[in-house]
Amino acid sequence: TNYGRGKQSYLEKSFSEWLNSQNIKEYETEKQFKKYNENGKYEKSYYVDFLFENKKFIVELDGSQHKNTTEKDKIRDNYICSLGYEILRISHKEYRNKKYIDYLLTRLK
Numbered sequence: 001t002n003y004g005r006g007k008q009s010y011l012e013k014s015f016s017e018w019l020n021s022q023n024i025k026e027y028e029t030e031k032q033f034k035k036y037n038e039n040g041k042y043e044k045s046y047y048v049d050f051l052f053e054n055k056k057f058i059v060e061l062d063g064s065q066h067k068n069t070t071e072k073d074k075i076r077d078n079y080i081c082s083l084g085y086e087i088l089r090i091s092h093k094e095y096r097n098k099k100y101i102d103y104l105l106t107r108l109k
Contacts, residue, residue, distance in 0.1 A: 011061040011095055012049055019050075024108050027052050033080055046076050048087075057107060058087045061095060 008016065012029065019027060031051035035043045050059040058080065062073075077087050088107075090100055 009061070009063060011063060011092060015050065015059070015061055015095075019108075022105065022108075026054055033083070035079055046080060048080070051085075052108060055108065056085050058085050059104070060087060060089045062089050062091050 008029065016029070019025075028051045029049065030047050031053075033046045033048065035046065037043050048058045049061050052058070060073075073089070077089075080087060088100065088103075094100065
């Protein structure tokens with residue numbers, strides 16, 4: 001994750017290019033979700049790689065650094081899913097092997 005710094009990873013650049021090649025244009029990158037506690041006080045921000053707001057769908061491209069953050073990722077994903085979004089996490093290996101291409105085309109077109 002690039003934590004909202006405006007720098008896309010290789011995977012993110014590649015995925016953006018693929019989306020454009022499929023004429024999928026309605027998405028945002030590095031969309032911020034703010035988490036508030038039960039008292040309404042701001043707790044933290046989560047950034048997602050690709051948000052398809054009109055589909056309530058998020059794609060997270062996970063590089064090797066995510067092997068060390070699985071618990072934090074679960075907490076983050078549970079929060080964002082509680083807002084009504086579906087999150088698809090794609091590992092580097094799955095991305096290279098085009099594991100989710102058919103699902104993505106069905107979900108995003």
